[in-house]
Amino acid sequence: MDWQLLGLSFITVFLAEIGDKSQLAAIALGGSLKSPRAVFLGTVAALLLATLIGVLAGGGVAQLLPVRILKAIAAVGFALMAVRLLWPDENDE
Numbered sequence: 001m002d003w004q005l006l007g008l009s010f011i012t013v014f015l016a017e018i019g020d021k022s023q024l025a026a027i028a029l030g031g032s033l034k035s036p037r038a039v040f041l042g043t044v045a046a047l048l049l050a051t052l053i054g055v056l057a058g059g060g061v062a063q064l065l066p067v068r069i070l071k072a073i074a075a076v077g078f079a080l081m082a083v084r085l086l087w088p089d090e091n092d093e
Contacts, residue, residue, distance in 0.1 A: 013051070022047070 017023055026043040030036040062070060 017047075 022043065026039060029043075030039040033039060065073075
């Protein structure tokens with residue numbers, strides 16, 4: 001097993017998920033319901049399934065496209081999201 005890749009993946013996802021909507025929803029559910037253990041297990045299962053789907057989809061796409069093109073698509077996607085965040089919609093106030 002590649003421990004460096006495991007650690008990098010853990011740190012990346014951990015930092016990305018802090019303060020995420022899913023974490024806030026888990027906090028709200030855990031505080032308002034009588035079984036925080038069920039909330040924990042449900043949220044862990046959901047995150048594992050979402051991650052599995054992402055990894056499988058990424059692995060499949062990586063088989064079809066060269067790494068350079070994948071990185072370019074990711075860079076363009078992130079740039080578009082950044083532009084969208086910087087220039088708010090006319091309806092936003």
